[in-house]
Amino acid sequence: MLELLVGFATALRASGISCSQSELIDASQILGEIDFLDRDELRDSLRSAMVKDPLHIEAFDRLFDVFFSLRSFDSAGSDDDTEGGKEGDYQNDVDLTDLLAKALLQNDREKLSRYVRQAVSRFGGIEKGRAVSGLYYAYRTLRQIDLDRLLLLLEADLDLESGSDFDRKLHKLDAKRLIDSLKAQVTKEVTELLVEDRGPVAVAKTLAVTLPEDIEIVRASREELARMQRTVEPLARKLAARLAQKHRSQNRGQVDMRKTMRASLSYGGTPVELVTKPPRPHKPEIFLIADVSGSVASFSRFTMQLVFAMSSQFSKVRSFAFIDEVDEVTSYFNSAKDINEAMRLVNTKAKVVWLDGHSDYGRCLESFWERYHSDLTRRSSVIICGDARNNYHSAKAEVLKLVKGASKHLFWLNPEPHAYWNSGDSVISSYAEYCDGVYEVRSLRHLERFITEAI
Structure with a gap:
């Protein structure tokens, strides 16, 4: 058990979750105080000892399911279930889909588990010893189950035709939730079978567990963006406290x-x-200039949200958005109730398009200097967010020299991998000459590092 725990801690560290030796010792001591055959008690106990950030619980749970598989704790995993369950449960694929729908609607976990094992055994095609991700086998299984038909069966039973529009929307959400629970059950079953075959360490390496702060912003899916959204406010509080301590230590009087x-x-x-x-008090003025065109819009959104959430640590925060024209959007963030409303106002009211709606960094920098240069002081830190892909327009990098001369600091945050810089229409090197620093910022962790080190 101790060897398994050490492997689990190693996998947590590999995923980015900090787990010190003292925390590992605490976790090992916990094993002697609890009934570690009680899987739920073991999960809660190890989580309390090894997870410090609530946002890391999801990654912890995924790895826990690998190293402490249900089959190791549940003696109910008999040969019959493993081999596909009772004979005669279904005659064809349609029957199995009907049985799954019935088990989901009745919330019968025992039957659902048995039918899922049958489905994975029948459709998964798991090949022992083959180093393939469990997602591949789960996808094969779900594709054969016919999720579209299953969704129709669930919606029919929930009676979507009756009731108000609100009730119908709730029923649709219920049906989708049941489908999601089935997907999770199939993934868990496949994972447990792979753990039996390869061992937890090998399976953990194929999971590709990514913490919310390590997700690449510009390539994130809708679900990943939602996970990151929940990370911003706690991260802002942590960074605000860190900056406050930094300012106190640097200004002792x-x-x-x-x-x-x-x-x-x-x-x-x-x-x-x-x-x-x-x-x-040494609190800089922040001038945040962000490209909100499609390619980097999500990156600019998170940067703006994080900086405004930390506004107490700055004497002033002013925000500017641009595509091929620049406009100040500070008032939208000050008046909006949340980031979604603020970005909606930016997208619908801000004058960020001048000609064709394609990024023109040179024109926007020139426009910013002409309209706002008198507001820059020696306490101003200017932060530009964008990939510097200028669509082959004139870069007008000399304008940045003027901006740098009128402010205390000038930083550029680029969400592209460094290997892509200066390729194609990227003119980042032309701008880098006049910046105090050009940073590759592809995730919230990169953004956190920039704020603590540079500001």
Whole structure:
């Protein structure tokens, strides 16, 4: 069991979840205090010892299911179930789909588990010893189950034709939830079979568990973007506290000679204790200029949201959006109730299109300088978010030299992999010459690193 726990901790670290030696020791001691044959109790206990961030629980649970497979705890996994269940449960694929629908509607976990095992055994085609991801076998199984027909069966039983529009929408959501639970059950069954064949360490390496803060923003799916959305507010609070501590340590105040000499009278005139003046808060002004064109819109959205969520750590935050024209959008973020409403206002009201709606960095930088250069001060930090793909327009990089001269710092955040920089219509090297730093920021973790190191 201890060897299994060490392998589990190694897999957690490989996925990005921090798990120290002391936490591993705590987890091993827990095993002696609980009934580790109780899988739910074991999960909760290990989670309390090994997970510090609630946003990492989903990744923890996926790896837990690999290393502490249900078959290891449930003696009900008899030979009959493993080989496909009772004979005569179904005669063909249509019958199996009907049985799955009935088990889902009745919330009969025992029957659902048996039918899922039958489906995986019949359709999965798992080949022992072959290094293939479990997603492949799960996909093969679900494709043969005929999810479209299953959804129709569920909707028919939920009686979508009756009731109000609101009731029908709720029933549709219920049907989709049942389908999602079936998909999860199939994936879990396939994973457990692969663990039996290859062992948990080999299977964990094929899972590709990605934490929300490590998802590549511009390539994220809708589900992944939703996971990341839940990460932003906790991350903003953590970064705000970190920046506050950083500012306090950097601004301890100058020595107050008058008070220091007065205090020295207690020591015969020797200045044993230095008395400092109250520190003057050092809070930079942030000018955030973001490309909101389709290719990098999601990246700009998360950057804007994170910076505004941390606005208490800055003396001022002003936001500007552009495609081939630039417009200030600060008021939309200040008045909106959430990021979705703010971005809707940006997309519908901001004047970010001038000609053809294709990114024109040169024109937008020139327009920004002409309209807002008088607002820049030596306390201003200008952050530009975009991939610097200029659609072969003039880069007008000399404008950045003016922006740099009028502000304290100028940073560029590029969501593209570094290997793609300066390829095609990318002009990032022309702009990099005048920036204090150009950062590859493809995930929330990269964004976190930039904020803590540069600002």
